[in-house]
């Protein structure tokens with residue numbers, strides 16, 4: 001049976017690209033959203049298509065009301081009603097110590113992790129409500145537990161995103177819609193290409209499972225929550241970090 005369409009925000013690279021590929025491999029037609037990297041997004045689509053999946057790339061700033069509305073209209077027209085929403089896109093994540101922190105630093109993160117999820121959820125909700133089925137997966141972060149210095153704006157927004165997910169899980173459960181959060185630890189992606197080997201080694205030393213995570217670890221967790229096997233799981237906070245935040 002055909003699986004419902006999945007919209008993955010920020011899927012031109014990093015974790016989103018692997019999540020998109022995995023959902024496509026599991027049979028979902030996938031909307032690969034991006035903001036600027038058209039070539040990278042089209043490359044993701046080409047790989048998915050070459051592997052037998054269905055995908056299309058969609059340019060949209062997911063923090064913008066009008067662009068989100070147009071994005072969801074386009075995906076619905078091309079791929080069908082949206083049944084799976086993966087809230088993954090992020091802007092830059094600079095370290096900013098508290099004495100240098102200005103409101104725009106905070107607002108930038110809130111735009112990605114609160115404003116954008118609200119806009120997207122409201123845009124796809126009619127489809128999920130009509131189907132009596134839906135899967136919403138937030139890509140959170142274990143920084144909410146690790147609290148690294150210099151990241152207060154990012155952590156505050158990620159904590160707010162966690163709050164959204166919990167309340168939405170309660171509100172939308174009766175409609176057959178699950179809402180969960182996958183919370184990665186440090187998973188090196190393209191933007192970490194210049195990470196110092198010492199920083200990687202120091203982080204890895206604190207991972208009980210003894211290795212850095214890879215994007216496919218995150219994609220597998222998302223795939224489980226989206227699958228029928230994950231259908232009785234909602235409101236969950238699932239760290240994907242090799243046990244780094246076991247307490």
Ligand SMILES: NC(=O)c1ccc[n+]([C@@H]2O[C@H](COP(=O)([O-])OP(=O)(O)OC[C@H]3O[C@@H](n4cnc5c(N)ncnc54)[C@H](OP(=O)(O)O)[C@@H]3O)[C@@H](O)[C@H]2O)c1
Pocket residue numbers: 009010011012013014015016033034035036037038060061062063087088089090091139140141142183184185186187188189190191
């Ligand atoms: N990687 C990690 O270590 C890690 C750890 C914990 C949590 N996370 C979380 O995982 C998620 C993905 O992180 P990542 O490391 O994979 O990020 P990334 O490699 O920097 O990728 C970010 C993606 O978001 C897109 N994007 C940026 N601005 C956008 C906008 N306004 N509208 C739509 N798309 C936009 C980018 O597209 P363009 O290239 O077109 O701009 C890109 O596809 C984030 O929510 C992040 O907080 C990551």
